[in-house]
Amino acid sequence: YILNGRWSFSSGTDHCGWIMIGAALGDREGNALTPPQVLHVLLPRSDYEIDPESWNVVGLRGTGSKDLIISGAFIPTYRTIDADIVLGGNAWQHAGRTETLYKFPFSCIFPLGITSSLIGMAEGALACHIAAQKERVAVTGIPIKEDPYVLYAIGEAAAEIAASRTGLLETVDRFWDKTERGEEVSFEERAIGRRTQTAAAWRAVRAVDEIFARSGGGAMHLKTPMQRFWRDAHVGLSHAIHVPGSIFHASALTQLGGEPQGVHRSMI
Template identity: 80%
Template sequence: MGQVLDRIEQFADEIRADGAEGDRLMRLTDRSAKRLREAGAIRMLQPKSHGGLEVHPREFAETAMAIGAMDGATGWVTGIVGVHPWELAFFDEKAQDEVWGEDPDTWMASPYAPMGVARPVDGGYILNGRWSFSSGTDHCRWVMIGAAVGDQDGKRLMPPEVLHVLLPRSDYEIDQDSWDVVGLRGTGSKDLIVRDAFIPTYRTISADSVTDGRAWRDAGRTETLYKFPFSCIFPLGISSSLIGIAEGALACYINAQKERVAVTGVPIKNDPYVMYEMGAAAAEINASRVSILETVDRFWDKTEKGQEITFEERAVGRRTQTAAAWRAVSAVDEIFARSGGGAMHLKFPMQRFWRDAHVGLTHAIHVPGSIYHASALTQLGGEPQGGMRSMI
């Protein structure tokens, strides 16, 4: 068990209990956020030079899984907000000092989708736009978001040019009424609004440089962690937390079935059909965990040896990660359908894990179509183009 998870485990019951309150508040409770902060959960991929831990990505993934099994929203925020320090390591040192100089536990929200436009001006850009799905944003003091570069009239350049940019909390507004959903309610993934914010050039980075693996060279980074492929590490926290949610659902199910008796008077543990499905679901969820972690370990070993992770390997890795998410949630469906009427009560966490799992599966990183297509085409000797190369 990792150092962060050792600290978090002490408050597991507290985090589980706060899950229902976070669901009601539509954000993490202050107490859960405090526990993540004190444990260093968001500093796992942060540079040691700025108070980070620089852990192996496997430890990051296993921690997100474990927290997700306690409470889905808390695990989700760990996985998403926790990956942003990895990218900030590529920004200008001045930007890193602004974010972490006074407090290395400063959190950054996202998203990366270029929903706004950055108009070039002397020394930087003027940014306007609205961004959706900013997970954990109420507990963050900065945001790292995607922005399309525009012309002097604010129209997007063609072909598109995308930046990832940093803004302090004073430069954007959180729409508190924008998040009222069926699952992952506690993530507080609200909309952000930016109006005429000035972004100095040093607080920007080319999105392409991050996704194609140039950013670590440009930043002079030599650590294995920062040479790791973006297309593996960015989805890692998201999918790992989702697998943790599935593990949490399975744990709830097993606990509820121990003493349950069916309407026929037969103890559930004596029903061979239910026992089969429980065993099958457990095997599928474990297979999801193992497949993701195996990819991480293999990519790490190659990166550490200075070997390139090819496009084909990255595509297959994304296929594995996406399939793992779908497999785990399908397994949750099988056990949820056999949980009995008691599982439907809002006072029990089983229904919340089920809701959280399905909302987590809708994240863009889990859409299988282009990923499966690109991986298969590459293995057949083809060369995916355009959008089929996205996030690979």
């Protein structure tokens, strides 16, 4: 294959010797195929350029998710894999691997790396908020620890963030155990798992909003970490893996005996 194009959001690319990206197949003239066909492809550092000015954002600056530019790179077939095989859960059969990790649903393990980071940000924001409020006195002269409304907000946020973490891990543990027993994780189970994962992300960030709004003006200073947690969490929530619409649609329709089609099967 010959690869050309520009790819955005390549996180951590400055530190990599190789990249794995998605590539849409075209005909010999470069026109996209219908229906679309996508491959995951591997390229060495010598085959692509990094746009150093392409990641200037309000949050998650540390991910360095810069654009890649590829022009006429040759890719041998052995460095490609059909994306549908990966998403369908059959890649392990093609590769001859039988370990649980390789048989584990891709639609569960891929979002896990992103949502777990988001929940970690929420936990960091909560810890930062609690530390700052211990000795804080409001402009009214009342210590924060005597304000029942702020205490309620902290307690509720802590519970929501903990529930997000628990829901995410419970799904992974249950899917892992089932896979290890040699049982297939059904589409309905995967859809519900994605619903749990997506809801966990939104729940955790809403909790961050509640405590950030009660952190006082000092939290707005760039010298304090609270504003960074808030910015990073919101940018993390904008990742495509956290878009709830089609996921909630698919999980509900499947539970009602329907058969989701098209975009409603995406990343499930």
